[in-house]
Amino acid sequence: MSNFPPLDRLTPEYIRNFEPYIPSKPDEELKRLYGCERLFRLNNNENPLGPPPAARRVIREFPPPRASVYPSGDAYYLRLKLAEKFDMHPDQFLVGNGANEVISFAIKAFCEAGDNIVTADKTFAVYEWVATFSGFGAHLVPLADFGFDAEGMLRAMDDRTKILFVCNPNNPTGSIWKRGMLRGFLDRVAGSRIVVVDEAYAEFVEDPEFQNAMDLIPEYPNLVVFRTFSKMYALAGLRIGYLAGAMEVVDVIRRTCVVYSVNVLAQLAALAAIEECAEHIERTRELVRKGKSFLVREIGALGLEYVSGEGNFVMLKLPMNDGLAYRKLMTRGVMIRSMTGFRFPNWIRVTVSTDEAMECFIEALTEALGERG
Numbered sequence: 001m002s003n004f005p006p007l008d009r010l011t012p013e014y015i016r017n018f019e020p021y022i023p024s025k026p027d028e029e030l031k032r033l034y035g036c037e038r039l040f041r042l043n044n045n046e047n048p049l050g051p052p053p054a055a056r057r058v059i060r061e062f063p064p065p066r067a068s069v070y071p072s073g074d075a076y077y078l079r080l081k082l083a084e085k086f087d088m089h090p091d092q093f094l095v096g097n098g099a100n101e102v103i104s105f106a107i108k109a110f111c112e113a114g115d116n117i118v119t120a121d122k123t124f125a126v127y128e129w130v131a132t133f134s135g136f137g138a139h140l141v142p143l144a145d146f147g148f149d150a151e152g153m154l155r156a157m158d159d160r161t162k163i164l165f166v167c168n169p170n171n172p173t174g175s176i177w178k179r180g181m182l183r184g185f186l187d188r189v190a191g192s193r194i195v196v197v198d199e200a201y202a203e204f205v206e207d208p209e210f211q212n213a214m215d216l217i218p219e220y221p222n223l224v225v226f227r228t229f230s231k232m233y234a235l236a237g238l239r240i241g242y243l244a245g246a247m248e249v250v251d252v253i254r255r256t257c258v259v260y261s262v263n264v265l266a267q268l269a270a271l272a273a274i275e276e277c278a279e280h281i282e283r284t285r286e287l288v289r290k291g292k293s294f295l296v297r298e299i300g301a302l303g304l305e306y307v308s309g310e311g312n313f314v315m316l317k318l319p320m321n322d323g324l325a326y327r328k329l330m331t332r333g334v335m336i337r338s339m340t341g342f343r344f345p346n347w348i349r350v351t352v353s354t355d356e357a358m359e360c361f362i363e364a365l366t367e368a369l370g371e372r373g
């Protein structure tokens with residue numbers, strides 16, 4: 001043990017103080033642990049319909065020898081397809097190993113020691129996590145009525161703020177930035193900082209007032225938009241997402257990206273998914289509409305408070321600790337997201353899924369609420 005590294009001296013304080021995220025165990029382990037025969041995963045907002053047919057075909061027919069060859073280092077054909085879809089230049093896109101990876105690209109590209117980012121206190125946590133474990137500040141602005149507080153974010157900016165992160169629709173509250181609101185915010189920032197709009201759930205939005213940030217890129221060169229293939233396109237297991245922005249800004253961010261982080265099968269499946277997705281998107285939206293109205297009705301009947309906005313998830317408040325609720329629901333074969341980690345103690349978030357999963361969730365919840373203690 002004499003050569004054990006002096007971790008205290010080698011590890012920066014912001015790493016020592018950082019609580020690592022603990023991922024859930026594989027289904028088989030969990031089923032054994034909680035003694036349930038089947039498990040509905042309603043914790044990650046996955047699409048129960050699976051990938052669109054064209055992407056399935058690509059996955060099924062993938063030639064094994066291609067696994068021995070490095071993928072395109074810049075997702076060449078996928079960027080061409082994205083450029084065509086959004087009427088932009090291919091160099092305005094940067095593809096990563098999930099949108100999670102592009103969050104880290106953006107923060108690395110613009111922040112240095114002493115800098116900070118601004119975002120909401122109750123939103124997708126990865127912006128805050130990446131900033132924190134990289135040694136940067138994270139100014140967290142409280143939500144106002146379950147939505148982002150644009151004024152509060154502007155007030156939270158200081159001269160070391162490099163990036164403002166907006167999640168639209170917001171995970172976990174489903175709140176959206178409507179037409180005038182996002183423009184007004186961008187006008188006030190006036191190009192002085194990078195504004196990231198994370199649109200992981202954009203394809204689910206039903207509200208016609210929703211402001212799609214992709215459309216604003218030509219007008220606001222400080223705007224960077226994130227999208228993912230994990231949610232609507234159901235390719236979460238292959239890990240692929242991207243960012244889009246003005247060419248000059250993307251040129252800067254590209255310097256921080258690790259080449260070959262996006263595997264060949266993910267690139268092929270994503271390309272196929274966007275080439276042929278209209279029917280898939282319609283079916284998914286139909287499923288979410290139906291599942292959400294069932295959930296909201298049943299949750300209301302149980303007398304619980306809930307927040308149901310855009311996106312394929314609903315949040316609800318329980319008369320018990322959310323960690324305890326997690327365990328109670330797990331023994332009944334339902335995994336939800338406990339929300340203390342999102343700073344919503346006693347709340348849980350549940351993914352809108354199939355009729356069977358939704359019925360099972362409500363049954364499990366009813367039982368869990370009925371139990372003493």
Ligand SMILES: *Cc1c(COP(=O)(O)O)cnc(C)c1O
Nearest residue numbers: 098099100124171200228230241
């Ligand atoms: C799921 C999610 C992501 C991450 O997506 P990946 O592409 O799977 O890394 C990003 N942002 C939000 C708001 C999400 O909910």
